[in-house]
Amino acid sequence: MENNRDPKRWVKELRGRRSAARPVPSQATERDPGHCSIRITHSDGKNIEVEYVTLLANRPRSYENFFAIWESFVVPWGVKPEYRKPVESDVSAGTQNLKINVTLEPYTIAYCTGPEVTDACTYVTLPPARAVTAPSSVTIAADEISLQKLVIGYRTLYGYLPRRYGNWVGLWRGLASPYNAPKPLARAKPGNASEGNLVMDGLSLDPDSVHTLIYFMEKSRTSAAAMCTFRTPG
Structure with a gap:
């Protein structure tokens, strides 16, 4: 059977298939860095405000994301958190106020992407209020x-x-x-x-x-x- 296809058209289609097959490299942005993160933006005696960033398309509330909080400098694996605060929004990045009674002790806040503490993927530490920072210059x-x-x-x-x-x-x-x-x-x-x-x-x-x-x-x-x-x- 005679092939009536235009050779130039066939080459264009082949190039298009190859281009579509190539993996697209990940392009992280400020709101989607390619990993989850959390930081403290404010704290006082009864509140800790945190800013969190998770992966795009994550639905924190629906997927049972939560903040686990301990009086500790690090995540004390195997220890039940003193506070467990569900993420209140389905927005993948935002801020949330955590109402807790802040003492003079250090606090570690972990972000968990599932219902278990072992789902913690990032954390931040609030230094103790009574800590004294050593001077770094005269x-x-x-x-x-x-x-x-x-x-x-x-x-x-x-x-x-x-x-x-x-x-x-x-x-x-x-x-x-x-x-x-x-x-x-x-x-x-x-x-x-x-x-x-x-x-x-x-x-x-x-x-x-x-x-x-x-x-x-x-x-x-x-x-x-x-x-x-x-x-x-x-």
């Missing part, structure tokens, strides 16, 4: 300001000994640079507490004027680590 601030006295707050790294290592704070009038400033109006040395307050008193500062505080790690002016400016009361 800082200085003028906490109390008068023309005769300054109370200066400082923070150094965890376990650091400011006095032993020769730290000091200098005060200058105006917007001073640590690298070419004149003689300071006053100096103060911290103790060996890694953070605390310094007092400069017996001062005679000009009213309504800008001053600069600079924190140095050693005697050299090039060891400046932090600085702040403030204005005296008028």
Whole structure:
């Protein structure tokens, strides 16, 4: 039998079939990253607001998705959660307020894509309210300001000994640079507490004027680590 098909048309159809057979690579988006995620957007003594993102086409309420909550830093597998909160919506990504009595302990919130705790696929931890975050840098601030006295707050790294290592704070009038400033109006040395307050008193500062505080790690002016400016009361 004679083949009356157009050869060019046949080639186009073959190319189309090959193109259709190729797998399409996954293209994750901000709302569909290719995995589930959860984050805390707000918390207080009685509420934790979470934002969750699940896979597209997921119907959380219909598919019995829920939040499992423990007083723990991690998911304690095999332990019944203190709170179990069903997802209230069939939207695959959204926010939900979890009403629980938040104590000073850490909390772990896991998102479960089915009715069992072993369906947990992502989690987030709320740090304990009484936790103290160690400073990650040296800082200085003028906490109390008068023309005769300054109370200066400082923070150094965890376990650091400011006095032993020769730290000091200098005060200058105006917007001073640590690298070419004149003689300071006053100096103060911290103790060996890694953070605390310094007092400069017996001062005679000009009213309504800008001053600069600079924190140095050693005697050299090039060891400046932090600085702040403030204005005296008028």
